[in-house]
Every structure is written in C-alpha cells, then in structure tokens.
Amino acid sequence: MLIPDPPRRRRGKARARLMLAAVAALGLFSGASLAAQNLQLHYDAPANTFNEALPLGNGRMGVMVYGGVQQARYSLSEISMFSGSRYDGADRKEAVNYLPKIRQLLLQGRNVEAEQLTNQHFTWSGEGANAHYGTYQGLGTLTLDFAANAAPVSDYRRRLDIPSATSDVRYAQDGVRYRREMFVSAPDQVMVLHLSADRAGALNFVARLDRAERASVEGDGANGLLMRGELDSGGSGKGLAFAARVRVIAPGASMHADAHGIRVEHGTDVTVLISEATDYDGFAGRHTTDPVAASATDLQRVASRSVAQLHAAHVADFSSWFDRFSLQLGSVDNTRETMSMRARLDTYGASGDPGFAALYFQYARYLLISSSRPGGLPANLQGLWAEGTSTPWNGDYHTNVNIEMNYWPAEPTGLGELVQPLFALTASLQQPGAKTAQRYYGARGWVVHTLTNLWGFTAPGAEASWGVWQGAPAWLSFHIWDHYRYTGDRDFLRRYYPVLRGAAQFYADVLIEEPSHHWLVTAPSSSPENTVYMENGGKAAIVMGPTMDEELIRFLFGAVIEASQTLHVDADFRRELEAKRARLAPIQIGPDGRIQEYLKPYREVEVHHRHVSHLWALFPGNQIDLAKTPKLAAAAARSLDVRGDDSTGWSEAYKVNLWAHLGDGNRALHLLNVLFKPASRDTRLGHEWAGTYPNLFNAGPPFQIDGNFGATSGMVEMLMQSEPGQLDLLPALPDAWPQGEVRGLHARGGFVIDMRWAKGKLVEASVRSLRGGDCKVRYGKRQVLLSTKAGQTYKLQPADFL
Known part of the structure; x- marks a missing residue:
C-alpha cells in the first residue's frame, strides 16, 4: 500500500509536528504553528474527460489517470512529442527589403496600409501544425479492460496525493476490494502502476497500448508490449521517432502478450511498468537516440526492484523539491478537505475556502515539478500532458505571456532550478534568431516573435495582428536576469550574458526615431493581439513603439548595462545602451487617466481585451510602484478597472498579480475567486467559460496551464514582494485570509x-x-x-x- 489508508490525516499531523519541532529548534518561530492541511484531490467517480483525469509526471513523461472501473484509461505523453522539423524556409529572405516602406507608412500614420504590407511580406506563410512547424501530441493510450462484472460498485474513491505525487483508485465490487496506485519516477524514468485485490486471483484484464496514427504495436515477450512510430516531419525529412513499452509483472498469474494486448488471468498483486523514449536530442536537433533501445534499457534497469523501492526513490526525489515550501491559509476544515473536488469547487464561492487557495497553490507547484526538470524541455501550454494527435494552439511555446507565466512561481517558491529548461530554450534561439534578425530587420543579435517550438522557429507568425511582435527576446531575457537577482550566481550570469547581449544588440539596431517627441521606438510591432482604431477610423494592430515594447527594452538595456559592469565587459556597448535607453518613450498616462497602451491614445476595438500587456511595468517589470510612482500606479488601476475582471483564465491570473502590486489584496482575491469558479459550458450558446476544471486545471478555455501558474504567482505577490535588498511582507493580504x-x-x-x-x-x-x-x-x-x-x-x- 503506497499511500496510507485512511487518508494522510494522522501522518500529515505527525509530519507537521516533526517539521515544527525542527523549526522551533532553529529558533525561527516562537509561537505555535497552524495544523497542516491535507494536500489531496478527492473524487467519488471516475473521470470521463481529460479535464477530470489526474495528472502525473516526472518532467519528461506524463500520464492522465481516468480511474475507470471496467476500463482503466491512461493517456500517455512525452514532452518532446512534437511533429514537424527544423526548417530554414520559415524566414522570408526578402522581408528586410520591405522594412523601410513599412516604417515609412507607420511614420506617416498610415498604419492600415503598413499592416497590409506587413501581412504580404513580413509574416510566415507556412501551414502550422500540418507542415514543418508541427504540433505537440499525446504519445498514446494504455487501456486496461477488466473482465465483465455486472455487480454494483461501492466505496469508490479516486485521489491524487500531492506530497507523494501518487494517484490512487480504490473501490469494492462483488465482495472484493480493488486498488490501483500509480506514480511516474524521475530517478528511474519509468511509470509504475500497481494493482492489487484482497481476494487471490481476482485480477483479470487485458492491457492494450495504442495510438490513433503513425504507430504500430507488437508483443514484447510473454508479458510486454512495444509501440513504435514516427511523427510527420511536415516535409521530406525524417520525423521524430518514438517508442513506448509496457511490461506486466504478476506473480502467480497466467499471461500472454501479442499485438492485441497482454492478457492477465488470476492475478492478485500486479505491477505494470511503462517506459517511453523519442530520438529528440535536445535543442541541437540531431536524431541520434534509438528510442526502441532506450525504452528497453529503462525497463531493464528497474527489473529487479520492488514497487516499494521504486516508490521510495520517487518520493524522495519529489519531496526534495516539494518540501522546500509550505503554506497554510486559515484553520484546517476536515469536512472540506475530504469533500469531492467537484463539490468543493461548487461550494467555494458560497462561503469562501482559504484552504482551497492553499491547495491550489501547492497543486501548481506540483504541476511545475512534474512538467519541468533541469536538463529537459520547458513546460508548454499544457505543461506536458496531452492526448490525441493535436493540442490547442499546437501546445507550443507562446512568448507574449504564456511561457513566461509558466515560470512566475518558480523562483519565489524554492523551485528556481526548474527554470533551467526555459533558459536553455532561450539560448537555443540565438542561432536561428540571428538569421531572422538579419532577414527581417538587417540587425545584429537575435529575435523570436510570438511563438516558437522545439525546432527553433523564430519567424513572425502567420498574421500581422498577432504574429509580428518584437518584445519576446527581452521578456525571455527577464527570466535569466531575474534568476541572477535571486541567486547572485555570477557564473550563471557569465554563461548567459551572451544571450542578454544578443537581445540588446537586436533592439539597439531596430529602434527608430518617431517624429513627435524624437523617442526611440520599435517599428513594426504590436501590443500583443490587440487592435485599435486609427485616427482616420481604420483598424490596425501594427504600430510604432507600443508601451509594452518600450517597458521591456528599458528593462533589458538596464540589465545588460548592470551585467556588463558586474562582469567588466563591453564598455563601449554599455555606453551605446545608456544613450539609447535615455531616449526610449516614457510610460504615458492617457487623457482618460489610464496607462496609455500606445504612443498615441488610440481607442481599443475591444475594450475588455484579454491582454494587459502595457501593464508589464507594474508586474513583473516593477517599473511602476505604489510608493515611487503613485500617479502611474493610479493609472494602472484605472486601466484594470476599464479592462474588467472576467476574461480568459490566464488573463484573470495575470490580474491577480497586478492588483497585488497595487496593494489591493481584496481585489486580487476577487480575481482568484473568479478564476476558481467551476468552468462551465453554456449549452444554449455552445460557449465554454473560463474558470477551473474538476481536476483543477485552468480553463482558458481550453485548458492552459499558465493560468494555474499565474494564479499561484499572484498569491505569492499577495504575501510577499521583493526587489534586491528590499522585502515587503504581507503587502496585499486580503481580509478573508486573517490567519x-x-x-x-x-x-x-x-x-x-x-x-x-x-x-x-x-x-x-x-x-x-x-x-x-x-x-x-x-x-x-x-x-x-x-x-x-x-x-x-x-x-x-x-x-x-x-
């Protein structure tokens, strides 16, 4: 029994007493601490959809556990399962020839014409998921079909134990108590599914491994399955190859395996091991690993180890991350903590539930530990969990807020090392991004636009309205610089300084002088995904110097100036940046009292637009501060009021952080409450509303994991805010969290x-x-x-x- 039964109440309190004793011995707290909350997600029925299933992962491999009785379904994923391939043709090699004309039109105020020309010559003409760009995909599905049994089911319980990263399904049927526990081990790189029954020989099932396309399955000895395949490359080259293996260990049972599955009869204690591999070799783009052989090696390595040994190693590894941080909001409510999560979500808004906010917080940390590990790939739009052969928005990396938001809670909650995959991704964009910078802007350095993937895509997107935005190099660089501000690690700074420098070189070259104030601005660019009315009544997204760009470049130039001083390098370049930073457009307050999103006070086509990009300077940029810039802070609050609260899930999460930095904890909590409402579908209109799914995934909709991470970051900012050398304690504590x-x-x-x-x-x-x-x-x-x-x-x- 991997998870203690009954639930962790006794063990949790004992563990809390031990931890508190240790803290008291260190003299950190003189008074009594609050009792530990139960960090479990409970359900009283199997999952029917992806957004009800429970996620497990080790940073590379993931699984969604559905918990069915007659059929147990496990949706498998592997974080490099991305179709497409590297493709130099994404950049339009003649694009730079049209840049002067686009800029001339913008300088003349002819934005609509500039956007038309941008769409014709400055965007990517590829076909996305069906071509070289590709899409993130699920690896396949493991299904256990149990012998038909018409007897009623009782005492059904499905749960996720967050501190041990272990799922558990249990129920009684026909006088037999069944239990299925699962975890995904990072130290051993296997998934482990343990099935047991309290009557000998009561486990009878067929295990099947399948995928909708581009894969074949065969028997692998008397007790195993092998699935292998190759994803579509989108061109004539080789696609990503992948493999998955299943091995069943069932002492005393009879087994037979072939392409149709593994038949297990009369089992009592059964272990199912799953391994996965692809031939993706990091960002280098080489296909060198043999996934068939690698998946076999992973299984062979654990063949002689017991489930208990594997689980102990798994828990020790996961705990080394998870136990660095703890949060208690309010007193323990035993009734709520043992409720079905569906019921807890339904009742949250009626009476409030501080313990749920703490659970949601720790669940986000669980998701980050499970989807992003050093040496691996960054968490994508869905972390690492997927099923089927396509994912919303291609499951890639959107750089205009989403991938950055994924990592907002990492540093402050003791998970700074988990940002390493984002650093690696950013560094990998230098080479392809240098080509894009030359081909589109004739500039030094490197650039990436609104989205990227595992294949080094850095070109603009397919439409000017969202795909031609210049701020990504600076925002990605922010995380590198912020890690240095947290750690003071000069070796890290020295290693990544070329990335920061290259981003700054790009902006130093592309800035042009606007005619009204002679400020240096970007052109062409946009305020992410927003569209405004021009002075002549036309609508356009392409502009000069959107406020977000200027805020980001101001940060980046300042960071590179300080880094070059710290490392005693690039004195001449530092002086260039100092001169150009002084000429950037300032943050302006518009005639309506809001932070002005553009150089001019254009009117938005969509007043309640989901993006709040121009408030980057409030958070995370910290250029707007309640105490230091009160007028700008008031204008930021006015901007948020006009934008409104209801929006997409990730946008609501962003606003939690913004209101926290305005010192309004009650408004921040209101946004959390909006985010925590159950995601629902309007059956009359066919529209799905943002909120929280039963498995606590954030509803964009659809599911986007950035909302989970962004909301947790917002709670951090409610409790503490920091800059080097300054800490603010409880700067935005809401009334509903009195203890x-x-x-x-x-x-x-x-x-x-x-x-x-x-x-x-x-x-x-x-x-x-x-x-x-x-x-x-x-x-x-x-x-x-x-x-x-x-x-x-x-x-x-x-x-x-x-």
Missing part, C-alpha cells in the same frame, strides 16, 4: 522568509540570508534595515519595525 503561515518564500537578493500572521496582522517573521548583505524589510508603512551575514537567520516581530 496563515508560510515557510520557504524566496526573495530577490538571496533571502528566505518564514512568517506567521493572525487577525490580519503579522505575528512574527524570520529572514534567512543566503549570501549576506543589507536588506530593508517593510511591513505596511514601517520598515527595518537588516545588515545580514550569509547563513544567519534574523527573527522579526511587529515591534521591530519603525
């Missing part, structure tokens, strides 16, 4: 914060310094200055703040 406790919050500058509050007020906090140095800690309008030494912990109480 709570957090441990393991990481802050820029190299600090780790634990704190506890009650009746809406800070009770005590501790600041552990990882690197030493001064730190200004602010609580409300009061603050204390700490001069810290590396490795030392500093206890604070409200009376310490002056």
Whole structure:
C-alpha cells in the first residue's frame, strides 16, 4: 500500500509536528504553528474527460489517470512529442527589403496600409501544425479492460496525493476490494502502476497500448508490449521517432502478450511498468537516440526492484523539491478537505475556502515539478500532458505571456532550478534568431516573435495582428536576469550574458526615431493581439513603439548595462545602451487617466481585451510602484478597472498579480475567486467559460496551464514582494485570509522568509540570508534595515519595525 489508508490525516499531523519541532529548534518561530492541511484531490467517480483525469509526471513523461472501473484509461505523453522539423524556409529572405516602406507608412500614420504590407511580406506563410512547424501530441493510450462484472460498485474513491505525487483508485465490487496506485519516477524514468485485490486471483484484464496514427504495436515477450512510430516531419525529412513499452509483472498469474494486448488471468498483486523514449536530442536537433533501445534499457534497469523501492526513490526525489515550501491559509476544515473536488469547487464561492487557495497553490507547484526538470524541455501550454494527435494552439511555446507565466512561481517558491529548461530554450534561439534578425530587420543579435517550438522557429507568425511582435527576446531575457537577482550566481550570469547581449544588440539596431517627441521606438510591432482604431477610423494592430515594447527594452538595456559592469565587459556597448535607453518613450498616462497602451491614445476595438500587456511595468517589470510612482500606479488601476475582471483564465491570473502590486489584496482575491469558479459550458450558446476544471486545471478555455501558474504567482505577490535588498511582507493580504503561515518564500537578493500572521496582522517573521548583505524589510508603512551575514537567520516581530 503506497499511500496510507485512511487518508494522510494522522501522518500529515505527525509530519507537521516533526517539521515544527525542527523549526522551533532553529529558533525561527516562537509561537505555535497552524495544523497542516491535507494536500489531496478527492473524487467519488471516475473521470470521463481529460479535464477530470489526474495528472502525473516526472518532467519528461506524463500520464492522465481516468480511474475507470471496467476500463482503466491512461493517456500517455512525452514532452518532446512534437511533429514537424527544423526548417530554414520559415524566414522570408526578402522581408528586410520591405522594412523601410513599412516604417515609412507607420511614420506617416498610415498604419492600415503598413499592416497590409506587413501581412504580404513580413509574416510566415507556412501551414502550422500540418507542415514543418508541427504540433505537440499525446504519445498514446494504455487501456486496461477488466473482465465483465455486472455487480454494483461501492466505496469508490479516486485521489491524487500531492506530497507523494501518487494517484490512487480504490473501490469494492462483488465482495472484493480493488486498488490501483500509480506514480511516474524521475530517478528511474519509468511509470509504475500497481494493482492489487484482497481476494487471490481476482485480477483479470487485458492491457492494450495504442495510438490513433503513425504507430504500430507488437508483443514484447510473454508479458510486454512495444509501440513504435514516427511523427510527420511536415516535409521530406525524417520525423521524430518514438517508442513506448509496457511490461506486466504478476506473480502467480497466467499471461500472454501479442499485438492485441497482454492478457492477465488470476492475478492478485500486479505491477505494470511503462517506459517511453523519442530520438529528440535536445535543442541541437540531431536524431541520434534509438528510442526502441532506450525504452528497453529503462525497463531493464528497474527489473529487479520492488514497487516499494521504486516508490521510495520517487518520493524522495519529489519531496526534495516539494518540501522546500509550505503554506497554510486559515484553520484546517476536515469536512472540506475530504469533500469531492467537484463539490468543493461548487461550494467555494458560497462561503469562501482559504484552504482551497492553499491547495491550489501547492497543486501548481506540483504541476511545475512534474512538467519541468533541469536538463529537459520547458513546460508548454499544457505543461506536458496531452492526448490525441493535436493540442490547442499546437501546445507550443507562446512568448507574449504564456511561457513566461509558466515560470512566475518558480523562483519565489524554492523551485528556481526548474527554470533551467526555459533558459536553455532561450539560448537555443540565438542561432536561428540571428538569421531572422538579419532577414527581417538587417540587425545584429537575435529575435523570436510570438511563438516558437522545439525546432527553433523564430519567424513572425502567420498574421500581422498577432504574429509580428518584437518584445519576446527581452521578456525571455527577464527570466535569466531575474534568476541572477535571486541567486547572485555570477557564473550563471557569465554563461548567459551572451544571450542578454544578443537581445540588446537586436533592439539597439531596430529602434527608430518617431517624429513627435524624437523617442526611440520599435517599428513594426504590436501590443500583443490587440487592435485599435486609427485616427482616420481604420483598424490596425501594427504600430510604432507600443508601451509594452518600450517597458521591456528599458528593462533589458538596464540589465545588460548592470551585467556588463558586474562582469567588466563591453564598455563601449554599455555606453551605446545608456544613450539609447535615455531616449526610449516614457510610460504615458492617457487623457482618460489610464496607462496609455500606445504612443498615441488610440481607442481599443475591444475594450475588455484579454491582454494587459502595457501593464508589464507594474508586474513583473516593477517599473511602476505604489510608493515611487503613485500617479502611474493610479493609472494602472484605472486601466484594470476599464479592462474588467472576467476574461480568459490566464488573463484573470495575470490580474491577480497586478492588483497585488497595487496593494489591493481584496481585489486580487476577487480575481482568484473568479478564476476558481467551476468552468462551465453554456449549452444554449455552445460557449465554454473560463474558470477551473474538476481536476483543477485552468480553463482558458481550453485548458492552459499558465493560468494555474499565474494564479499561484499572484498569491505569492499577495504575501510577499521583493526587489534586491528590499522585502515587503504581507503587502496585499486580503481580509478573508486573517490567519496563515508560510515557510520557504524566496526573495530577490538571496533571502528566505518564514512568517506567521493572525487577525490580519503579522505575528512574527524570520529572514534567512543566503549570501549576506543589507536588506530593508517593510511591513505596511514601517520598515527595518537588516545588515545580514550569509547563513544567519534574523527573527522579526511587529515591534521591530519603525
């Protein structure tokens, strides 16, 4: 029995007491801490859809567990399962010839004509998922068909135990109690499914492995299956090859395997091992790995190990990440914590449920640990979970907010190493992005536009209205710079400085002078996916110098200037950036009191547009600050009011962060409450509304994992905000969270914060310094200055703040 039964209540409290004893011994907390919440998702019926099934993953392999009785379904995924191939033809080699004319039209205020010319000569003419670009796909489906049994089912329970990253299905039928537990091991790189019955010989089933297209299945010995195939390359070259193996271990049972499945009869304790492999060799693009052989090696490596041994190694690995952070909101509500998640979602809005917010927070950390590991690929639009041969929006990497949002909660919740795949992806875009920069802009450095994939795609998208946006190199660079601000790791900065420098070179070359104020601006670009009315009444998305671009470039130039000083390199380039940074367009407040999204106060075609790109300077850019720039902060609040709260899931999540940075915890919580409402479909209109699916996946709709990560980041910002050398404690605590406790919050500058509050007020906090140095800690309008030494912990109480 891998997960203790009954649920983890006793073990959770015991573990909490041990952890608190250790904390007390360290002197971090002087008072009693809150009881630990039960971090499980409970269900009283099998899943019928993808958005009800439960996700497991190890960063590379993933599975969605449906938990059926007569048929158990497992949707398998592997994070490199991307069709298409590398393709130099995505760039229009003549595009740069049309750049002067496009810019001339923009300078003349003829944006509609400029957009027409951009669509004709400055966009990608490929066919997306059906061509070289490709799409992320599910690997296949493992199905267990159990022997027909008409007896009624009782005591059905399906759950996900987050701290052990293990799923559990149990039920009784015909006097037999059945149990199925599953986990995906990172140290052993296999999926493990353990089935048991309390009556000898009661397990009778056929295990089948299949895929809708481009795959074949064969028997693999007396107790195994092998599926192999090759995805469509979108051209004449070789597509990505993949393989999956299933091996059944069932002492005392009879088994037979062929292409139709593995038949298991009279089993009592059965283990199913699954391995997966592709020949994707990182961002280098070489097909060198033999996935058939690799999948066999992974199974052979664990052949002699017991399920208990495999599970212990899996839990130790997962816990090494997950246990770095804990959060308690409110007191433990045993009734709510054992409710079906459907019922808990349905009742959340009626009476509030702080414990659910904490569960959602930790679930997002679970999803990040499960979908992004060092040395692997970044979490995509669906993390790593998929089924079928296509995914919404191709399941790729959208760079105008989505992939960045995936990693917002990583650094502050102790998971900074998990951002490494995003750094690697960004670095991999330098070579193809340098070609794109030359072919479209005649510029140095590198560029990527609104989306990219595993094949190094950096060209503009297929339509100017969304695909020709220049801000991605700067926003991707922000995560590199932010990791340095958290860690102070100069070796890391030195390694990735060429990436930052190349992005800055691109912008240094493409900025042009606009005629009204002689500011330096981008052209052509857009404010992501938004369209406005021009002064002559026409509609256009292509503009000069959208506010977001200027904010991003201001950040990037500043970061490269500071990095070059720190590393003692590029003095001449630093001076160039200093001069050009001083000439960037400032953040403007429009006639209506809002942050102006463009150089001119254009009127939006869609007032409640989902993107809030022009508020990047509020979060995550931190160029707009309540205390330092109050007028801009007020204009940002006005912008959010006009945009409205209801939107796509990821947009609602973004707004949680923005309201937190405006110090309005109640408005931030309102956005969370909007996000937490059950996702539903209007059967009359056929429209699906944003919210939360039964498995707590965020509904864009459809499912996009960035909403999960963005909401969790917003909760971080409600509890703590940081810049190097400055911490703000409880800057946006909502009234509905009057008591709570957090441990393991990481802050820029190299600090780790634990704190506890009650009746809406800070009770005590501790600041552990990882690197030493001064730190200004602010609580409300009061603050204390700490001069810290590396490795030392500093206890604070409200009376310490002056």
